[in-house]
Amino acid sequence: MCFHVKRWENNGWIGVSNKDIWKATWVKGHSGDTGNEGADALASKGAQLAEGDATPADAEIDHEFDVDGARLSTLTQSQAYKLLCMLADVEERPSARVIKERILATIKEVNGVEPAPSRIWKSIRHKDVSRPIRGFLWAAWKALQNTFKIGTFWEHLGPQYSKRGECPHCKVTESMEHILIECNIEGRAMLWKLAQDLWGRKGLRWIEPTYGKVDRHATRLYRILMTETVHLIWKIRCQRRIQRDDNDPASWHTKDEIRNLWVDAMNRRLTIDCAMVNKYKYGSRALKKATVLSTWRGTLLNEKALPEDWIDQNGVLVGMVPSRKRPRGRHRAPHESE
Numbered sequence: 001m002c003f004h005v006k007r008w009e010n011n012g013w014i015g016v017s018n019k020d021i022w023k024a025t026w027v028k029g030h031s032g033d034t035g036n037e038g039a040d041a042l043a044s045k046g047a048q049l050a051e052g053d054a055t056p057a058d059a060e061i062d063h064e065f066d067v068d069g070a071r072l073s074t075l076t077q078s079q080a081y082k083l084l085c086m087l088a089d090v091e092e093r094p095s096a097r098v099i100k101e102r103i104l105a106t107i108k109e110v111n112g113v114e115p116a117p118s119r120i121w122k123s124i125r126h127k128d129v130s131r132p133i134r135g136f137l138w139a140a141w142k143a144l145q146n147t148f149k150i151g152t153f154w155e156h157l158g159p160q161y162s163k164r165g166e167c168p169h170c171k172v173t174e175s176m177e178h179i180l181i182e183c184n185i186e187g188r189a190m191l192w193k194l195a196q197d198l199w200g201r202k203g204l205r206w207i208e209p210t211y212g213k214v215d216r217h218a219t220r221l222y223r224i225l226m227t228e229t230v231h232l233i234w235k236i237r238c239q240r241r242i243q244r245d246d247n248d249p250a251s252w253h254t255k256d257e258i259r260n261l262w263v264d265a266m267n268r269r270l271t272i273d274c275a276m277v278n279k280y281k282y283g284s285r286a287l288k289k290a291t292v293l294s295t296w297r298g299t300l301l302n303e304k305a306l307p308e309d310w311i312d313q314n315g316v317l318v319g320m321v322p323s324r325k326r327p328r329g330r331h332r333a334p335h336e337s338e
Contacts, residue, residue, distance in 0.1 A: 128223050130269070133231045150174045168246050179237055180230055186249075187258045188233055194262050194320065195225040201299045201319060220295045228265050236261070259320075266318045270296060274311050 075083075100117055108114040151174040154165035167174045169185040180188070196206045199222065236253055245251040253261075273295065276287040289311055300306065301319045310316050 128220050129227050130272075133227045148176065150176065150179070168241075180233055185240075186252050186255070187236055190255060190258055191229050191233055191236075191262055194259065195229045198266070198299050198318060198320060199225055203298065220291065221299070224269055224295070228269060229262070232262055232265055263318065263320045266320065270316065270318055274316070277311055 104114050104117065151165045154161045154163075165173055167178060167183060167185070170178070170183055172178065199206050202219075202221065204219075236258065240246055240252055273287060273292045276282055276285070277289050277292055279286040289309070292311060293309065296318070297303075299318055300310070301317045303319065306313060306316065
């Protein structure tokens with residue numbers, strides 16, 4: 001109340017929990033006042049009551065003291081957008097509600113506890129998830145609500161575009177779930193197998209990815225593996241459908257290409273982690289050295305030959321060797337069984 005109430009009021013009480021109670025609260029600026037001391041005593045007495053015995057607080061405010069809206073001189077564009085959404089009372093899409101309930105139910109099945117819906121959004125913006133992947137995860141969430149340009153989106157543009165909504169390999173309507181989890185095209189299963197193998201070096205049990213299901217240990221490495229792998233599956237799919245001949249299996253990514261892309265993504269992430277330890281450069285955003293060492297311990301190439309603190313060592317790589325590139329033009333079988 002002493003530090004935040006003015007800012008909350010200026011911002012139109014956006015995102016403030018129990019704002020009706022806060023808006024109705026007034027604190028006198030000095031102690032020793034009879035009314036103030038009496039309020040403290042009543043508050044202490046109320047705090048000791050059982051939950052069922054508590055009396056609802058009177059949050060009614062006189063009109064002359066009820067400040068409505070937000071102060072334009074302090075309002076940011078983001079806050080203005082949130083305020084407009086609050087005032088418009090936008091109804092949640094039925095598809096979004098179904099997906100959200102599905103995710104929450106699956107998390108409860110795995111962990112035994114159902115988190116608040118807001119935790120889904122916070123997990124997308126987790127500091128362990130790189131900025132480009134955060135953007136993709138947001139887009140993927142929108143895709144679950146049929147707002148992404150895949151699958152049924154093309155059916156509304158006419159019969160000449162309907163083929164674009166079909167998976168060329170499985171001959172079913174594409175969805176984000178199909179692309180990331182179900183599709184049998186070259187590469188998807190291989191990428192998940194690479195992630196599983198690297199995770200296995202930690203000696204921990206792998207949980208097959210599904211929508212809403214995360215590893216109960218919620219380790220940093222698992223989060224990195226999941227997000228980097230999902231993003232790479234999507235990028236390979238887009239390259240195949242846009243830059244290559246989607247109907248010609250000979251033009252699809254080979255196993256060697258897919259493996260090298262994944263190993264490169266992991267090594268890039270490892271390099272970024274090592275660089276982010278620099279407190280002088282990154283300040284409060286810097287990672288703790290112990291966090292990086294613990295995250296990648298057990299997954300490195302020739303790890304036994306490395307010092308205990310390998311952060312500043314050059315050439316530290318994950319324990320997956322890239323495949324040797326084949327000479328251009330040599331015959332290959334791009335869709336052989338994995």
